Amino acid sequence: MKKNLLMWDESLFxxxxxxxxxxxxxxxxxxxxxxxxxxxxxxxxxRGGRPLNTICRGLPGTGKTTSVRKLFSEIEEHTKKIVPVHINCQIDNTKFAIFSQIFRRISGHKTPASGTSFKQVFDAVCNYLITENVVLLVCLDDANYLMYENEINKVLYTLLRAHESYPGAKIGVITVISDMSVDLMKTVDARVASVFQPTDIYFPPYDEDEIKEILRQRIKQGFYPGVISEGMLTLITEQTMKGGDLRVGIDLLKRAGLNAEKDARRSVERDDVCRAYEVSKYLHLTATIRALQSEERALLRLIAVRSRDEKDMAAGKVHEAVKESSMKLGYTRFYEMVKKFDSMRLINLHYREGRGRTRLITIRYDPDRVIEAIDSC
Ligand SMILES: Nc1ncnc2c1ncn2[C@@H]1O[C@H](COP(=O)(O)OP(=O)(O)OP(=O)(O)O)[C@@H](O)[C@H]1O
Incomplete structure (x- = not known):
C-alpha cells in the first residue's frame, strides 16, 4: 500500500x-x-439568596448553551447549595413537561406516566427545595418555543412566584433566546415582569478570526496532526461565515474528514470540504427554520416559491403577492419579517440603485430545499 494512503484500520480522527x-x-x-x-x-x-434572573440573547451558534452548560457543570462540581436544571424548550414546551423534568432531576426518577397532577409535581419540587434548603436554578433554553400558547407566562409565573405559596422556596431562571426579533419583556405579563427583572447578556456573532481559532482548537483535539492544512482551515472558515453558524464549521470538519477517510487519504483536500459543504450548509437552514413562527414560515415559503422563477425580487412585488395570498400581513409587519430573515442569513436584503432605491430580496439557499425544510417542520 502507498505511504500516503490510510491502512484499513487507521483513522484520521x-x-x-x-x-x-x-x-x-x-x-x-x-x-x-x-x-x-x-x-x-x-x-x-x-450566599443563601435567590439568583438574579437572566436573559441570554444571541444568534444560533454563538455559545449561549455552552456557557450555561459550563456554568452548570461548575456548580455541580463545587456546591450542593444550587440545583441547576437545563430544559430544552424545543422538547419540553409546556409547564407540566418542564416541571416533570425538574422533578426528575431532583428525585432521580420520572413522574408516573399517568394520573399525576401538576399540583403534585409542583408540591414535590417546592417541598424538596425547602427541606433540603437548596436553590433551584432553571435554564429555559430556546425559550422562544414557549411563546406560543402563552406558555412562557405560565412557566415564569409558576417558577418565580413559587415562594408565595411555598415560603422559603428559592428559584432563579436563565432564559436563552436565539430569535433576535423576540423581545421577551414585551411578551411577559406585568405580574411576571415584576418578579422576573432579568439582566440581559448579549452573545455577539463570532468574527472570521474567532471562528478560525475555535475551529483550529477542534482540529487539534479531533484530528491527528497534518490532516487539515492551514489552507483547508481557511476554506472551512470562509464557508462557515456564509451561514454565520459555528455548527456548520464543526460539522464540515467531521464530514470532510470522513470523506478523506473514505478515499483512504491521509489529509483533507478541497474537494472533501466542498462535498461536505453541500450537506453541512443545510444545518443552519434547518435550525433557523425550526425556530420561526408559523406566520414567518408561511412568508418564507412564499418567497422560496417565487424565487424559483426570479432570483432578485423587489420587496414591494413580494408584498403584493402576499396580499393576494391568504396571509393577512400589512407592509410594516411584512418588512419586519423580511429584515429578520436577512439577519438570520436566510435571505439577502439589498438595494438596487435606479429610479428611487428598490429593496431586493434574494434567497440564500436552493428554494426547493427551503420549501422541503419548511414542509417537514
Ligand atoms: N467559544 C467557543 N469555543 C468553542 N466552541 C464553541 C464556542 N462557542 C460555541 N462553540 C460550539 O459551537 C456549537 C454551538 O454552540 P452553542 O450550542 O453554545 O450555541 P447557542 O448560541 O446556544 O446556539 P443556539 O441558539 O442555536 O442553541 C457547540 O458545538 C459549541 O461547542
Whole structure:
C-alpha cells in the first residue's frame, strides 16, 4: 500500500466526539465576559439568596448553551447549595413537561406516566427545595418555543412566584433566546415582569478570526496532526461565515474528514470540504427554520416559491403577492419579517440603485430545499 494512503484500520480522527454538537469544549475562548456575567448572576444563591434572573440573547451558534452548560457543570462540581436544571424548550414546551423534568432531576426518577397532577409535581419540587434548603436554578433554553400558547407566562409565573405559596422556596431562571426579533419583556405579563427583572447578556456573532481559532482548537483535539492544512482551515472558515453558524464549521470538519477517510487519504483536500459543504450548509437552514413562527414560515415559503422563477425580487412585488395570498400581513409587519430573515442569513436584503432605491430580496439557499425544510417542520 502507498505511504500516503490510510491502512484499513487507521483513522484520521484522534477523537471523533469533539465534533458532536453536545460536546463541552475544554477551551472556550471569546466568551469570558459573558461567562463572568453569568457567574455574577448566581452569586447571591451561593450566599443563601435567590439568583438574579437572566436573559441570554444571541444568534444560533454563538455559545449561549455552552456557557450555561459550563456554568452548570461548575456548580455541580463545587456546591450542593444550587440545583441547576437545563430544559430544552424545543422538547419540553409546556409547564407540566418542564416541571416533570425538574422533578426528575431532583428525585432521580420520572413522574408516573399517568394520573399525576401538576399540583403534585409542583408540591414535590417546592417541598424538596425547602427541606433540603437548596436553590433551584432553571435554564429555559430556546425559550422562544414557549411563546406560543402563552406558555412562557405560565412557566415564569409558576417558577418565580413559587415562594408565595411555598415560603422559603428559592428559584432563579436563565432564559436563552436565539430569535433576535423576540423581545421577551414585551411578551411577559406585568405580574411576571415584576418578579422576573432579568439582566440581559448579549452573545455577539463570532468574527472570521474567532471562528478560525475555535475551529483550529477542534482540529487539534479531533484530528491527528497534518490532516487539515492551514489552507483547508481557511476554506472551512470562509464557508462557515456564509451561514454565520459555528455548527456548520464543526460539522464540515467531521464530514470532510470522513470523506478523506473514505478515499483512504491521509489529509483533507478541497474537494472533501466542498462535498461536505453541500450537506453541512443545510444545518443552519434547518435550525433557523425550526425556530420561526408559523406566520414567518408561511412568508418564507412564499418567497422560496417565487424565487424559483426570479432570483432578485423587489420587496414591494413580494408584498403584493402576499396580499393576494391568504396571509393577512400589512407592509410594516411584512418588512419586519423580511429584515429578520436577512439577519438570520436566510435571505439577502439589498438595494438596487435606479429610479428611487428598490429593496431586493434574494434567497440564500436552493428554494426547493427551503420549501422541503419548511414542509417537514
Ligand atoms: N467559544 C467557543 N469555543 C468553542 N466552541 C464553541 C464556542 N462557542 C460555541 N462553540 C460550539 O459551537 C456549537 C454551538 O454552540 P452553542 O450550542 O453554545 O450555541 P447557542 O448560541 O446556544 O446556539 P443556539 O441558539 O442555536 O442553541 C457547540 O458545538 C459549541 O461547542
Amino acid at each position: 484522534q477523537d471523533m466526539e469533539v465534533f458532536e454538537f453536545d460536546f463541552l469544549p475544554g477551551q472556550f475562548d471569546f466568551r469570558e465576559t459573558q461567562e463572568q456575567e453569568l457567574a455574577f448572576q448566581i452569586q447571591p444563591a451561593l
